[in-house]
Amino acid sequence: MTSNLFYKDLHNTVKETVSDCVIYKNQCDKFEYNVDSTINESTLGEIPYIPWEFFKLSNNRFKQLLRGNAFHELEYWMESSSTTGDPSIIGRLTNDIEVLKSNYNDVFNSFSVKDQVHNLILFAPKMNVINKIRHNFYEKNAYLLYKSIVDIWEDKHISYLLQFFFGKTIRNILTTFKLRAFIGINGKKLKSELIRVEKNNIPTIMANSSIWMHKILKDYYKKEKKTFDMSDNLHIITGGGGWDGIKGRVKLDYEIEKPEFIEQMCSMFNITNDKFCDNFAATESPMACGGHWSDKYNDFLHHVNNIQGRIIVRDVDTLEPIKNVGESGILELITPYGVESYAGVAVLLDDIVQVENWKRCPECNREGAVFRVIDRLTPSIGKGCSSLFTTDPVKL
Ligand SMILES: [Zn+2]
Numbered sequence: 001m002t003s004n005l006f007y008k009d010l011h012n013t014v015k016e017t018v019s020d021c022v023i024y025k026n027q028c029d030k031f032e033y034n035v036d037s038t039i040n041e042s043t044l045g046e047i048p049y050i051p052w053e054f055f056k057l058s059n060n061r062f063k064q065l066l067r068g069n070a071f072h073e074l075e076y077w078m079e080s081s082s083t084t085g086d087p088s089i090i091g092r093l094t095n096d097i098e099v100l101k102s103n104y105n106d107v108f109n110s111f112s113v114k115d116q117v118h119n120l121i122l123f124a125p126k127m128n129v130i131n132k133i134r135h136n137f138y139e140k141n142a143y144l145l146y147k148s149i150v151d152i153w154e155d156k157h158i159s160y161l162l163q164f165f166f167g168k169t170i171r172n173i174l175t176t177f178k179l180r181a182f183i184g185i186n187g188k189k190l191k192s193e194l195i196r197v198e199k200n201n202i203p204t205i206m207a208n209s210s211i212w213m214h215k216i217l218k219d220y221y222k223k224e225k226k227t228f229d230m231s232d233n234l235h236i237i238t239g240g241g242g243w244d245g246i247k248g249r250v251k252l253d254y255e256i257e258k259p260e261f262i263e264q265m266c267s268m269f270n271i272t273n274d275k276f277c278d279n280f281a282a283t284e285s286p287m288a289c290g291g292h293w294s295d296k297y298n299d300f301l302h303h304v305n306n307i308q309g310r311i312i313v314r315d316v317d318t319l320e321p322i323k324n325v326g327e328s329g330i331l332e333l334i335t336p337y338g339v340e341s342y343a344g345v346a347v348l349l350d351d352i353v354q355v356e357n358w359k360r361c362p363e364c365n366r367e368g369a370v371f372r373v374i375d376r377l378t379p380s381i382g383k384g385c386s387s388l389f390t391t392d393p394v395k396l
Pocket of ligand 1 (some may be wrong): 363364365
């Protein structure tokens, strides 16, 4: 696809969103933006954006962020695994969900080996548990984004490690008189699966949040004092942040240093750091930015796929676009694709990033901007002791 076609599609999507979403039109008026103006690389930063907090539940604008008649066709809302206790709520129709899934799929194949590997260890619960974790807004259920993309992994042999703890739930009801389900890691399953993979040399992907992997495998190692030799067989895919020790309803008392995580996994499984893929994505946008580990930066380098979209980095104080490399600012994701049902064409997030190269990756040579995630604007406040998920030491 040529850049010209991308900018033409972007122009049309901005124009159409202005015509069928009042909130986006108001943003356009506020920015005094002329919808007929030409969009190219140098004018990209002028496009009106929706600040991330507009999607927040507490803001109660998520319904108005839907375009045209999307609300009537909507089957369910997508909810972010909120780090603040105030999730983002996004409405997506089938076409938009398909674009999002295809973007994630590209990352898992380009930066990892998704289609070549058939065994998966997922630090996530089965669908019947996910289906129980739901809210309801305007008479439509809201589920974690994960529900919509889990079928990316269909056809694989999957070990779901997160499960519902019946005993703990009952004890809690008896002692607190509160109905709260506890979900945690099945240590026995983890142990038997790791042994099976090592013994039979089964190519395997271990995936989901870094926070689970870090904590659970640390506990596992403490108990078993056992490492594994999976040198060519194990690939690790992380995503959704959580490096500050908080991810949705799960909270640790400490930050996970990314280099420490890499080192821990490498020594526990005897793998090299080229086996890692970190997917940077936000529930508010369909874009997915694949990342590989970089020894030079001692960090993940994330890549913008120009076929999916573009990014802008804005100065924290002035919100003006930053053009230089090596200066950090707030990340904005821009895409004309996968945003037919809601005003997601340009979303300003709360992530602070630093672009290391605007044109291509100096290490893997992929085309498109390359950035590192430095910080967040909003301090993450986990749900602490009201946590639904338990990170108690793994029972084997
Ligand atoms: Zn690269």
